[in-house]
Amino acid sequence: MYLNDTGIRRCGPPRPRPRSTHPLLAQLESSACATAIKDYEKELLAYFQELQECDLPNPKMIDNQPELDWYMRPYLLDFLIDLHGILRLSEPVLFLAIQIMDRYCSKRIVFQKHYQLVTTTSLWIAAKFEDKKSRTPTLNQLISACSHIYDSYMFIQMESHILETLRWNIRTCFTTFDAIQLCFKDTDIIWPTEDVSMLQIVSIFFAELSCYDKHYMAFSSSVKATSGIILASVLLGDNCFQKHISTLLLDFLDLKCESLGLTVCHHSVVSSCKEKDPFSIICAPLLRVDENTHVDIRRCCLLYLNDIFKPLTANKDLPTALMSKYDKICLQDYITAYTSQNIDKYLHLCKLTQALLNPIYDRTRLLEQINMVTDIMVGLELCQQGPIRDELPLKIYQSVLLPSSDELKEEILKNNELHGSSRSASSTEITSPWTPASVFSAKRSLSDASSIDNELDLVDVPRAKDARALRLPTPLRKCVSSDFAPNI
16 A cells, blocks of 8 residues: 555555656657668668559549548548547658548448548557557547447457558558658758748648648649648748759759669759758659659649638638647638738639630640749749749739639639539538639549649539438537547
8 A cells, every 4th residue: 555646545556657858868869860770861762752652542443432422521531630639649640540541442442331430440550550559549539539339349340451451551651741751851951040840830731731632642742742841831931942942843854763763964953962962852852853743743732722712712711620730820820811912813823724724715825824823822933034924913914805803703702602502511522613723623533644734624513412411420520529538
């Protein structure tokens, strides 16, 4: 028997108290790890490149799911983000869980009543693999989080089925979070004198935002990470990364990248950083640079722009769970400031992308103007310098055949009101036909397209969801069950 701090007698041996650790211990361990793997950097980067291209989720196969629809995905991700935060799991766990869920749904038929079970079990597997043992959620926690709809044996069976389907290859993927960490590994190359902690947090926000839309699956993890860092830099008013990535893409535009061999045509980036390895510079954060990389980055930036401007053009807020997660850093204020300052440019971009659907316009010139406006909005310097780029007034993009900015904004809002009756509160896969993302048809995947011009299609027509299809296993808008206790 012994007396605890409150003076109450308890039986058994005294409970062990955690030892206090030195505040620099984690920093010293990270430094020692970086020193140990420095000799294997090239091999690791080549391995990451292989992981990025193997066993990826297939959005076409998920489209063929008989009972699942893409409008359900945001609800499951909100649930997953809330549960991930309550359990205080590390950030890589969330991205690995989403990757496991998508890979499983690409290979197996998932019933609607089991969709949340697959999502929660994927988080369970990812936590076992990535996080420390004390943070791994218990079965009672998972059952409570799902409002006691699933029994414990169902989680165990689903875990076994997921592992067998993926052939026990859990970490054979290179996530967007990994690409962001790779970029911020050598911050002195891009940001010599700046604190990039805030930039890294906002970049992770865009990486999580890309998990909500299926169109992002067409891009590699490094492209999504690069585009996310570009948008984060724009929101925070920093242009160091845009200059770095623009110089990299221009210097290595003709680069033919093989699995381990590189043929470099221009060497300005390498000569400016002689102490660094050229292969490491190329992979900051891109793992592969070819003639289509700049096209993919622009397309991914267009999708990010479309998402952050939706509150103004489509009356659709950003994911609630995601915004609540980043509420402490006042991220909404940064987004609001950027969108309010660039709404005119975005509306002109809407006009240009909508004009692509009209055959009377010169498509080549329109694509050049779309690229130029996109580069201006995100701070890239990929377009050739000329009088149009130097003057910068957006009047040069206006045409007498196209509506003015005010008329276009009124038409956007009018269009959303017309479709509001057919759009339910749970339907989240509806894209405004006037937004830049409308050139990416929701009816076809982007995985087999090599440029924006290949993916033009008719305007997406909103379709009303069957009321029976809206019955999800739990009220996922509330995400985690109200009676959930993390310490179960």
